[in-house]
Amino acid sequence: MQRKEPALNLKRLEYFLAVAEELHFGRAAERLEMAQPPLSRQIMQLEEELDATLFDRGRGQIRLTQAGEALLGHARAMVFAIEEARRDVRLIDQGAKGRLRVGFVGSATHGVLPNLIKSFRRTYPEISLSLSAMNNAQLHRSLIRRELDIAIARPGLDDAEIKSLPFQEEPLVLACSDTAEILTRAPVTLASLQDMPFVLYPEQPRPSFADTVLAACSAEGFTPERKVFCMDYQTAISLVAVGEGVSVVPRSVGNSGHQGVRFLPLANNDARTSLSINYRIDNRERHILRFAEIARKLMLKPPAA
């Protein structure tokens, strides 16, 4: 069974536009690079379909009826709308326009992330960026639910659905209270602190930053006796400030300085941490590529100061 044809297609509108502008079937056909009879037929079919007379046919000069004039306006608007839609869709597909939803862990705000965002906004002003800070667990969930396009996690999100690209690798530093006795004996090794309480964050989901720190301890042959877990680095630093123990944080966090806390380099330890850019493997939007590109370029530059 054949479906009923609406017959008001764009081709007919273009034909109509040509005739309405030339007010002469022969010349319009010429302009459309076609013969006159099929053009006449198409216009007649258009009139039939619309159940309206569009042209007053008199030999010397054909004229638009009022209905024809109205259609002329509508047709022009539609042709314009089509072109606009075409451009819009194309730009979005190319990743030059659209929206990118980025989530990130709080500790990323001390490193290159602000520069990355600025650089991205400058390069792709037509892409609207939405930014939300969350912990690794939330990042993972949002990415799976497609509520985010990109998650900036530390160290990464372990999921078959997710592609994880390392990004901004840096050493770890020790965070301790600025009244701590440790301050007197720099450089410090982790092993020398094994009796102190270790403030770690977060525990879940694996791999977590806590795993990175514990691995660094293992490398020095011990496991901290007392472990305090919290949700994020901000809480961890607060706990350190009030003397709850020591913590280990990325150097970029230490560089920013925090009230009541001192950051010390770790001796004899090459443990490092890195952020990662994470996105769903099945997300083919070019915006992600665009973001990753900017990030890569930014990392190539010698780190400023």
Add this chain to the structure above:
Amino acid sequence: MQRKEPALNLKRLEYFLAVAEELHFGRAAERLEMAQPPLSRQIMQLEEELDATLFDRGRGQIRLTQAGEALLGHARAMVFAIEEARRDVRLIDQGAKGRLRVGFVGSATHGVLPNLIKSFRRTYPEISLSLSAMNNAQLHRSLIRRELDIAIARPGLDDAEIKSLPFQEEPLVLACSDTAEILTRAPVTLASLQDMPFVLYPEQPRPSFADTVLAACSAEGFTPERKVFCMDYQTAISLVAVGEGVSVVPRSVGNSGHQGVRFLPLANNDARTSLSINYRIDNRERHILRFAEIARKLMLKPPAA
């Protein structure tokens, strides 16, 4: 030679809408009452034509890409615009919407014209009426140039291009100064005034109202000795008021009353005058029919008071 196909036709947009709404080719095909393979092909061709990926094909559920979402918005707007254009054109063609340019002689304003306009506006509120007062010569010229759709003339416009429908027939009355001696000897015959100057209007184009009056004189067996021509009835009445002579006007003009002028019935004379609705014979717009219809209905009513 075949013309390059734009291929972004409305059918494809409708197919796209169905798939975008169902997010399932099979169900969309069912809804469109067609088979799935041609639908898949049409969508692929649409993607190719736009040079953009519109759907993320994963087995469980297909999803719209950002480009697809953008197209969805544009497509909905376009389908809506099409429907609107269709309605608009149809209504205008039916004569239920649009514009009607009416010109009329000044003397028409004393008769049914005001009621006709009111009635028309009430019946077709969607038709925008433009009204202009002019003399017969201007009416004729504007109609020929297609600057007017309808001309209300007295008695009519004589042109092979113009169709003229009589309208509001009425007797003639005499206009004389209110100080005239004639007032003492009513009823008056035209013949009894043959020595007075006759104020006539206008002379051109033929047939003019002046012709009507002169014909009435002929019927009584004389031709006025002294004739004064002017452009319109307003001037004629002013001339009568200042004693330049007598004039003959349609009764409706006399009914309105004018400073310094008296109107008297004519005895033994069945001369009548009528307005006419005039329009180009090649003007097929239904608006004219609508106007004529209202006029006819109005004339059928027993003349109020």
Add this chain to the structure above:
DNA sequence: TAAAAATACTCCATAGGTATTTTAT
């Protein structure tokens, strides 16, 4: 009467159908 649009017919490009294969979960 002559210029232009409408009609008559022919052809083929492409939308759409059916059968089948590929893909992705």
Add this chain to the structure above:
DNA sequence: ATAAAATACCTATGGAGTATTTTTA
């Protein structure tokens, strides 16, 4: 393993061409 989309191939509608007639100014 299976549901769903893609591919292969065929059919037929309808858009476009050429030749001709009709219309109207």
